[in-house]
Amino acid sequence: MDPEAKRSFEKIVLPHLDAAYNFARHLTSNADDAADVLQEASFRAFRFFGGFRGGNARTWLLTIVHNTAYSWMARHRRIALHGSTKDAGIERPLEAFYAVPWERLPDDPETILLLAESEEALAKIVDRLSPEYREVFVLREIEEFSYAEIAEVASVPIGTVMSRLARARRQVQKQWRRQAELEGGAR
Amino acid sequence: MKCPDPSLLVDLALDDELDTARLAEFERHLQSCPDCAVAYARKKALKGALCAQLPRHRAPSTLVQRICKARKRFGNEAAPTIARQEAPLFPRMGTLSGAEFLHRLAATCKAPVTRCRAWLEASVTPFSQSRS
Numbered sequence A: 001m002d003p004e005a006k007r008s009f010e011k012i013v014l015p016h017l018d019a020a021y022n023f024a025r026h027l028t029s030n031a032d033d034a035a036d037v038l039q040e041a042s043f044r045a046f047r048f049f050g051g052f053r054g055g056n057a058r059t060w061l062l063t064i065v066h067n068t069a070y071s072w073m074a075r076h077r078r079i080a081l082h083g084s085t086k087d088a089g090i091e092r093p094l095e096a097f098y099a100v101p102w103e104r105l106p107d108d109p110e111t112i113l114l115l116a117e118s119e120e121a122l123a124k125i126v127d128r129l130s131p132e133y134r135e136v137f138v139l140r141e142i143e144e145f146s147y148a149e150i151a152e153v154a155s156v157p158i159g160t161v162m163s164r165l166a167r168a169r170r171q172v173q174k175q176w177r178r179q180a181e182l183e184g185g186a187r
Numbered sequence B: 001m002k003c004p005d006p007s008l009l010v011d012l013a014l015d016d017e018l019d020t021a022r023l024a025e026f027e028r029h030l031q032s033c034p035d036c037a038v039a040y041a042r043k044k045a046l047k048g049a050l051c052a053q054l055p056r057h058r059a060p061s062t063l064v065q066r067i068c069k070a071r072k073r074f075g076n077e078a079a080p081t082i083a084r085q086e087a088p089l090f091p092r093m094g095t096l097s098g099a100e101f102l103h104r105l106a107a108t109c110k111a112p113v114t115r116c117r118a119w120l121e122a123s124v125t126p127f128s129q130s131r132s
Helices: A003-012 A014-028 A031-051 A057-076 A078-082 A093-098 A109-115 A119-127 A131-141 A147-154 A158-186 B006-014 B020-032 B034-053 B061-074 B080-085 B098-123 B127-131
Strands: none
Touching: A003 A014, A003 A031, A014 A031, A014 A057, A014 A131, A014 B061, A031 A057, A031 B061, A057 A131, A057 A147, A119 A131, A119 A158, A119 B034, A131 A147, A131 A158, A131 B034, A147 A158, A158 B006, A158 B034, B006 B020, B006 B034, B020 B034
């Protein structure tokens, strides 16, 4: 690769390493695995950079991370593709239909903040989503990707992104609320 | 504006997925529909609280350094892990043209095929001989 291309790679792709790592970290639910995935994805990105024709570098890089993470998980731990089995209810897609109706969400921001006091608990709730729900949730809520960008990264139609996102949100809200009730009951 | 699916519209609005015209229409609707206005306020507050608490992991500096070093070292070459993973089925034929590949493949297969044929001919008694 010529020096000019190298400089471009550093300028265009490297600024998105944090987003790429965050995505890999949420997909694999593990810091060591995320490091492996990001390293492998970076090599691929560098290798395929010649084929990058401009446009959205962040989406381009995260698409590579997505593909790398899924093939990595398939190689190293087949079960990860189907989500954790610790809480059987949360990753069953149909379970989302039994989620808390949006009308029953807390009324005031103060209650909501009470719900949100445990960041660690929330991280665990997100980790328990199955990967295909977790990735759209993370890309939208943390990385603030548009539906079209998420569709590109996950290689699914926009309609699928919307339905997965809606279900993921319902699952997270339901578990979050349950967690808050448990904590409230324990006090 | 009717309330086709307030939950969906609220999501689209909060995700910044409504174009200018539809967003303006939605905002006008909120002013005339208290139910949707309340739903919008609730969801907005909930989303804000939730997003603020979601863990955002940063790439460890050691990892970034490792990636930068590896990039300099390997240049345009594939990293060892990639090379292993994407190893071609016939490694020595990876860079050949299609015709040359087939030619080499035929040559490679010729010896085993010839041996198999000889073995078959030796082990199977010809039909004409078995009758005599």
